Amino acid sequence: VPNLSELGERKIIGALRRLLDHGDLVLGFEDDCAAIPLGSRYLLITTDVVNRATHIPAGSTPEQVGWYTAACNLSDIAAKGGRPLGLVVAMTLPRRLQASFVLGIARGADRCCRAYGARFVGGDTKEGPDISLAGTAVGVTAGRAILRRRGARVGDVVAVTGAVGRGGWAFRHLRSDRGALDLLMCPRPRVPEGQALAASRAVTSCMDISDGLAASLAQLTQANGTTFEIAWDHLPLFPRLRREPMAVQRECALYMGGDYELLFTARPRVWPRLQAGLRRRRMRATAIGAVAEGRNNILLGPGGTEVLEARGWEHFR
């Protein structure tokens, strides 16, 4: 009987999805966010756990921990093009923890929610051996306009919001740079961008890249049966990453994760108009490649063409 470390998180999720196939249900376990039909729109619901050991670097303030917990979850609502409404956080906490730490977590989560029009509305506290924060966000779509993982077609433009490699750079510089912790723990979920992408009706697939760009592309490949060709020169690298050796740049931009940007595909005919519309609203999106029909996801790299590995940030491995 296999255990979790042998199977890996994604295989578990796949098995759960097959077990609980609801037929009429939109998304379910295939996406990080479920959508339930509710009147003329979809109710979105997503959950993400933040554990001290695996997610919270030493020295983090409780406010940063709270922001991070909210941001992870709001990012999944953003990736569906939804408007976030509320967040609850179920907190498992050691009994020796200072009460002010808990209030700080709540303050940070509330601040992040308010920045995106949502509200931190409650939670649950339980005693446990270590800090574990299970955030759940709910949101709604505007009508039935929703972004999905599935829908990419060969020839589509592949694009990403913001910059890539910020999370990876920050993780590597936690000791050497005073601002790195805040860069890592206080990502900006792309909520307005997601809503704009959904409203455009021009986006064929979308997800966030919190697990890393290469891992996210591998997941889109699995969902769509297509592959991707990404041009290294087009990647909107986090500026400070450019000062690093090329091997570090690649690792941070492609494999380390921690970036809460949206990765999406759009038909090439509508892409210029979509990008211009985003730019008018001061939202940044960059075309980084195209949907292809090769055997592998490819990086047209600095040193020639190479295969993008499926590895990224995955638990139980």
Add this chain to the structure above:
Amino acid sequence: VPNLSELGERKIIGALRRLLDHGDLVLGFEDDCAAIPLGSRYLLITTDVVNRATHIPAGSTPEQVGWYTAACNLSDIAAKGGRPLGLVVAMTLPRRLQASFVLGIARGADRCCRAYGARFVGGDTKEGPDISLAGTAVGVTAGRAILRRRGARVGDVVAVTGAVGRGGWAFRHLRSDRGALDLLMCPRPRVPEGQALAASRAVTSCMDISDGLAASLAQLTQANGTTFEIAWDHLPLFPRLRREPMAVQRECALYMGGDYELLFTARPRVWPRLQAGLRRRRMRATAIGAVAEGRNNILLGPGGTEVLEARGWEHFR
């Protein structure tokens, strides 16, 4: 600086509530379930953590663990009179756990959801030292008909659905009775009852009694500024509890928790009609006392009048 074990869970929740007072928001931290205005109704959202150490008796099947996680959360939706829509479960799992155990949890949670018209729609898995399952349920009210904790008035009838002491009896008989584990782990959340109570518009306050009847009455006291007089002879005891010594009966019925029944108040004038309406739909509710204006919650007991203690199932103590 006080730590959590000095403060107790309810004081933490109180501090969180004050910190995050949203003014226009319904319920928030005051209830176990938050309500967010959404068009013509309320979106309900609630979260409850189930930890192995504190909630899962040895020998529990994964299906029971999954059912329990779903039931705790659906009970909070029921206590608001809502229709549950979906459940997500963020699972923290040790890497040596068998994959079949995880699938069993999902199966149990899904079964419970389906029994109440909801669906288990997804989740998240993370690695951690011990099993911790953070369930979050969402639901909606029918129009703005919602049950609240606040609203009890002096003279109102106090009533409870089903029977009390089932959870306590089961907990005490885990080793001696083969069916006890199932009684404890597979409670029936009172979803149809909650919806009927909300539709009646006759209910002035409501909550579930998962923390124990006395602790729940204490929480209603805090929310309403009223007290309660409960008649021991009227309590609908779990039948097998009657064979136990009186001290055990009292402890199980009043203080041990684990019963997922609804405790509610209603105006005395409408109570007979409300109870008859419930009975026609094969729902059981029993009047157990009245809302009073004394200094303490009182049990008109087998051995005279006595004060109901505020203790029950609370963490961090």
